[in-house]
Amino acid sequence: EAQVTQNPRYLITVTGKKLTVTCSQNMNHEYMSWYRQDPGLGLRQIYYSMNVEVTDKGDVPEGYKVSRKEKRNFPLILESPSPNQTSLYFCASSLRRQNYGYTFGSGTRLTVV
């Protein structure tokens, strides 16, 4: 089944403790992206990747890092999480950046205390 898999689904952590949210797709998509969703603010892009080893900042990149060493994987790294990063996170992929549908993962609900 074609899908985007995120792990974990739920995560509660403490301020400053480094964490990684994994994202993997099995559709050989070139484009991958991370979003966060907050009430009243909608979905905002954090980082995106056009292909392996090509990444760039989205609208809200502060406090996050990404890497794209393999085509299928695009992990999101929070080096020193803070409470304002408490949010619902989504990974998405698409064959190309434009004109092809985006497939989203099931989401990761992160709480930073």
Next chain:
Amino acid sequence: KQEVTQIPAALSVPEGENLVLNCSFTDSAIYNLQWFRQDPGKGLTSLLLIQSSQREQTSGRLNASLDKSSGRSTLYIAASQPGDSATYLCAGYGGATNKLIFGTGTLLAVQP
């Protein structure tokens, strides 16, 4: 700055009604558009994709259209069912912004 507005923000209808959800972009230079459904606390499920060469798409009881000249899209749901209750999001890929921009969402409740 590209902004996407969805009207209405919330809608409650009795089962069986046909309904229309609207989506409009401040910058009408939309390349392609995708409609999603999101259940509470869950992921986004793609419903319909209108690519750059298309004007509308249909899937079952759903029909979406895109008017690029005005930067507007509509999602038509026929014979609504309680299982259609969810938040519906439109997202457009704009040439000016070069990224997918999401709308504010319409929260739909279909009453049995």
